[in-house]
Every structure is written in structure tokens, then in C-alpha cells.
Amino acid sequence: MTVIDPILANVQKPTSQARGLPNAHYTDAAAFAEERDALFGTGWAGLAVASDVPQIGDAVPITFLDMPLLLIRGRDNVVRVFQNICRHRGMILVEAPRRIEGAIRCPYHSWCYSTQGQLVATPHVGGPGYNSHAELDRTTLGLIEVRSHVWRDVVWINLSGHAPDFEEAMADVIARWSDFEQPIHHGGADSRFSLTVDGNWKLAIENYCESYHLPWVHPGLNSYSRLEDHYNIEMDGLASGQGTLVYRQLRDEAGTTFPDFPGLDAKWDAGAEYLSVYPNVLMGVHRDHAFAIILLPEGPGRTQEHVHLYYAAQDTDDALRRRNAAQWKDVFEEDIFVVEGMQRGRRAPGFDGGRFSPAMDGPTHCFHRWAAGRLAQARTVEA
Amino acid sequence: MSRTLDSALCAAHAAGDLDALVGLYHQAATEANAEDAAGFYLTHAYIFALERGDQRADALRDHLVFLGRESGPPAPALDQPTAAAMGGVRTWS
Numbered sequence: 001m002t003v004i005d006p007i008l009a010n011v012q013k014p015t016s017q018a019r020g021l022p023n024a025h026y027t028d029a030a031a032f033a034e035e036r037d038a039l040f041g042t043g044w045a046g047l048a049v050a051s052d053v054p055q056i057g058d059a060v061p062i063t064f065l066d067m068p069l070l071l072i073r074g075r076d077n078v079v080r081v082f083q084n085i086c087r088h089r090g091m092i093l094v095e096a097p098r099r100i101e102g103a104i105r106c107p108y109h110s111w112c113y114s115t116q117g118q119l120v121a122t123p124h125v126g127g128p129g130y131n132s133h134a135e136l137d138r139t140t141l142g143l144i145e146v147r148s149h150v151w152r153d154v155v156w157i158n159l160s161g162h163a164p165d166f167e168e169a170m171a172d173v174i175a176r177w178s179d180f181e182q183p184i185h186h187g188g189a190d191s192r193f194s195l196t197v198d199g200n201w202k203l204a205i206e207n208y209c210e211s212y213h214l215p216w217v218h219p220g221l222n223s224y225s226r227l228e229d230h231y232n233i234e235m236d237g238l239a240s241g242q243g244t245l246v247y248r249q250l251r252d253e254a255g256t257t258f259p260d261f262p263g264l265d266a267k268w269d270a271g272a273e274y275l276s277v278y279p280n281v282l283m284g285v286h287r288d289h290a291f292a293i294i295l296l297p298e299g300p301g302r303t304q305e306h307v308h309l310y311y312a313a314q315d316t317d318d319a320l321r322r323r324n325a326a327q328w329k330d331v332f333e334e335d336i337f338v339v340e341g342m343q344r345g346r347r348a349p350g351f352d353g354g355r356f357s358p359a360m361d362g363p364t365h366c367f368h369r370w371a372a373g374r375l376a377q378a379r380t381v382e383a
Numbered sequence: 384m385s386r387t388l389d390s391a392l393c394a395a396h397a398a399g400d401l402d403a404l405v406g407l408y409h410q411a412a413t414e415a416n417a418e419d420a421a422g423f424y425l426t427h428a429y430i431f432a433l434e435r436g437d438q439r440a441d442a443l444r445d446h447l448v449f450l451g452r453e454s455g456p457p458a459p460a461l462d463q464p465t466a467a468a469m470g471g472v473r474t475w476s
Contacts, residue, residue: 057436100436101434101435101436102432102433102434102435102436102437102440103433103434103436104434105430105433105434110430112430112433112434120433121429121430121433123426123427123429123430124423124426126452128419128422128423129419129420129421129422129423129425129426129452130422130452131426131429131447131452131453132452132453132454
């Protein structure tokens, strides 16, 4: 690949020689805007989970990279994503999560849309009491749909509309975890939590990618899961992360565990894997539970992390499930200070993006390589 | 519109009571002395019925279509009431 920008070229060198992305990509509004198109827009990004809209008519407005979107489960039980604006004057349609009982009525002039996005009523559009007009074709004025796909409950969106189909684009990730291609059940209210981090979204990805930090930042995990029990995962242009060989099931005093996902290969008996699926979804699989974390950037220096835990069965032990969620919350909260510390560190003038450990930082550099490649590609297209 | 009906409509708007709004605007349409006024009120009844997912929406729409004030395909996925359920169709000719 030809990369003209020398800084991006440095990022794309072999891990042992490469530098990380420069400061501006963590602190600068212009770089943030560039990443919106180059890193989020062209491929598949995580927006939410389908469990956010469990019932027909459930609608959740989401601001995604400054864009007003609406996640909604239609009357046909299909989850869709629309731009959360009326086709008339661009007014925001839904201000807060709620259930749409009938139609989505714009609060401005009351144009109405079905939960599947069709424009169904345009009151007074032809004059008082006249609700249609020959020159206004409702069939062309439905809500603007954002291409979406649900996998492992995560609602993935492709803003450009031009990415390969999700199954094609994510084929290697899906294949890697093919054992887990089976029903998963959201643990419910006690299995979801959100964290706000004063750090750039990429730092959360980068930290999650690698096991290098585990003994220092998560000493509790290290008591049974040592550094040498982990391996790196690098899936160029797609995902990176780590695996462990010594996953130990959570069990209560009576020895109760969560039920396993059926039919797993023996390698999952004590194995677990954790992937950062580019750009913004952190996922983990274990024999008895899984999780997904959607990172929603709120600007260069702030990120919302929405965490969801899943199980092999609809009904699991309440206390054990709450304990599992609390345990993971502790782990993810332990990561916050490093993400926020690295964010503050990006204010140091002249920081060169940092050097990577050739042995330990492959997954993190894999992410940087992907980001630099996408940015270079976008700049080439612009030029 | 009578003062009583006007007050009831204001109260229903203030309370966000869609059920009441459908009924009150339909009543206003029924009591209107001119088709334009009826069309206006029927429109409001219809819109709030649509928003509510109310069975009365289709009959209200039928009425608007009959009066030449609505066209196009009906809103999907709403239950099908009968026009009689809304008291039939009134004309102003």
C-alpha cells in the first residue's frame, strides 16, 4: 500500500519499528471528524444491542458520533436503525426511550411514520384539513434508514451503505467463534451497565486488545490467570485481542455454575477469548457466558462504554448472575485509570505515538495499523 | 366549538391524553357546521389515533378519504375497525 503521510507510514511499519498514532488522533476535533468517516463510516460499527428494544415498538434515540439515530423494533419484529429526524423540517422525532404504540408523530407538524419507517400521514400538508398533496409523494419520504445487521445481539451499522454484507465483512470473526453461533440470552437489567471514560475511544480498544497490562492493572485476575497463560490474536484489518488458556468458571458456595453453551469444542473447557472488533465493539466468549461492550465516542476525549452480559439459558441463577456482572464491572473499572491516564498523556507535546513491545503489543499495533490504513485510504480518495 | 369542548381539549392536550384527544376532536368534527372545520378536526383526531395505535384511526381515515382530504395507502399494521364504530360517515353537501 502506498502511504504518503509519513506519520501514518510510521504506524504501518512492523510492530518492532512502528510508532502509534499521533496525539492529534486522541485530542483533536478535526481528527475525530476524520475518523468518523474513515474508521466508522466505511465499515460495520457497533451502535447498540437488540436487547435495548425488546418489545415491538420500543424505540431508543442514540447520538452516534454527533448523528441523531433511532433504534426501533418495528411492528414486524425487525430491529432497524433510522436517522432520528422528520423528512419535513429535520426535527428530532424521538427525544427519549419509549414505546411507540402506533405511529411516530413528529412533535413539530405531526407528520407520522410507521415503526417500519413509512411516512403514513402528513396533516394539513395540502392546506387546513387537507392531508395530502399531488406533489408530495409519501412513498419517497420515509425515514432514512441506516444499513444495519444484528450479530450476537449487537446492532451493527454501516453508515456509508457500501460495505460488503456483514457476514462477508466479518466472516473471519464469525468463523473463529463458530462454536458460539447459537442462541444467547441477555442477562437482563442486572447484566447491563455503562461506564463513562474521559478518554478517546481508541484507547479503550487498545487497552482491551492486549494482555500485557493484566498483572499490573488487574492483579486479582493474575492470581489464577498468569501472563504466560495468554496468547495474542491478530486478525489484520478486522479484529485483535487475546485469549486465555485457564478460564475458570464462576461458582457459588454450593458449587453452582452457569450452564454451558452446548456443543463447544474441548478447547473452550478452560479457554476464553476477547476481541476488539474494529472499530468499536469489545467482545468476549467463555464456555458459560459472553459479553459485548459498545463504545460510543462523545468527542475526542470522552467515551461511553455500554456493557452487556449474555448466557446460554434464559433463566440463570440471580445471585450468580449479579456476582458475575459485579466481577466484570470491577475489572472494567480497573481499566479506566489507564485509559484516562493515556488520554492526559496525549497532551504531552512531541509524543511520537509511542513504541510497541514487539512481543506483547502485536494486537494493539494491529489496531493502529488498521486505523492508519483506513485513514490513508480515505485521504487518498479525498485527494 | 363550544366552550366546554374547547376546555376539554385544552385539558386533554395538557395531560397528553391521546385517547381523550381522539374522542374530543372527533366530537368537534361531528359538531362542526362546515366541512372545512370538520376536516380540520377529523385530521387531528386521526393523527392522535395513529400515534396511539388506536383502532379508530382507520375509520377516521376513511372519513377523511370520503371528504377528499386524505389519499394514499392506509397506515400499515393498525387494526381494522368499521366505519360504523365511529358513528358512520357524515357529509356536508
